[in-house]
Amino acid sequence: MAMPEAAIAASAVPGSLPPAAEVVLPIAGRGLVVRRGGRTLIDGIDIAFDGHGLTVVLGANGAGKSLLLRLLAGLVAPDGGTVTWGGTPPQRRHAPFVGFVFQRPVMLRRTALGNVRYALKAAGVPRSMRDAIAHRALGDAGLGDLAGWPARLLSGGEQQRVALARALASSPRALLLDEPTSNLDPASTLAIENLVLAARKAGTRIVLVTHDLGQARRLADEIVFLHAGRVLERAPAQHFLDGPSSGQAQAFLEGRIVL
């Protein structure tokens, strides 16, 4: 699959999307704690993502994977600890450099192209460039023919591909994905995974949350294993998959129920 040319097109334009995209790395959380209704959902996590590559965050339901991703994206404020992008608290003007794809795609009531254009506008891309970049982003996602379709009439898999194309159109330095394929059929899952791999190849720092072990095997350079709101392990993918050091991770890999 071709690397997202939208990235090149966008960053080649002076003033539109400066290489200052680097400012968002590392994406880091220190001493993160989240409590809800007397339960501690995130229990003192220190973590940072820098450089390149694709990290898969694994863990059972309720381990705190999605919440951790939202904390790092600045969508949820922690009860304790701090999140920083490139050493400073997340700023709105840097948000387009940190793409986010949700489990359930949020399509605006516009065409697929209109959805991508909207994100480009929010990212400060000049109006004259939006159409070309948006068309290219959709083309890279194999959605060129559907550009003019109302986004909400597309299938679930197509909507998720639009969401991914939309997130990638503004050439983010980092891309956070929260179980992007958990509702999709195998073909759509494959399409999403190929797009994610292409973005990784293009140099985007990727953090992907999943509880799908197969997906972790196919995509991960590195694995972070979460259990009960804590990071139990962080290791190169092969290393982790061959022999995790914690009993909980071992149980998770064997498909046993982890409590």
Place this chain on the structure above:
Amino acid sequence: MQDLGGAFGEALRLIVQLDRDLLEIVGLSLRVSLSAVALAALIGLPLGAVVAICRFPGKAIVVATLNTFMGLPPVVVGLVVYLMLSRAGPLGELGLLYTPSAMIVAQTVLVTPIVAALARQTVEDMRSEYWEQLHAFGVGTGGMVATLLWEARLSLVTVLLAGFGRAVAEVGAVIIVGGNINHVTRVMTTAIALETSKGALDLALGLGIVLLALVLGVNGLASGLRGMVARHGHA
């Protein structure tokens, strides 16, 4: 006692003959109420959306106030606007009392809380779906207000219709600040009230039927618009 058939006959005669007085009254009704709804939309839609999107202390009180003001009695609105616009009032200088402008002001005051409260509800329902995604795009509060109003456009058409229905059908506010002056501030509702009190029930009923047909027509237009947008898949 005149019968309903006679009333329909009278209404039909007025319409078919394009009675000048009738056209004038209908025209003024439309002008006043549509202007009021337009102004109420300009104020009420952004206001409702801001209240829906922002989290601030005292929000519950603002929402409760908006919801309460939805039920403002037209005569009370008329009285307050009358006091403001009367010679001795703070806005007496403008000389607006007993003009269509005063009627527009009164109906705007009446309709704005309805538009704002219903828009608040509509946008707040959408907020939960959109907030995280728009935040991830780096969209600020102003952008969210604009985006969610646009996303809610189908439902907001209905909101404005509710406002129009309220405005065109009310009599208490316009009769107080307008005075029901023939050829100047006479609208359908005040004309119906007058003709009824004069005992001209045929004409009153005829006007009433025209009023109903008008509201029906506006509703039909709006639902046609909704249908057109929905067919294009943006529902």
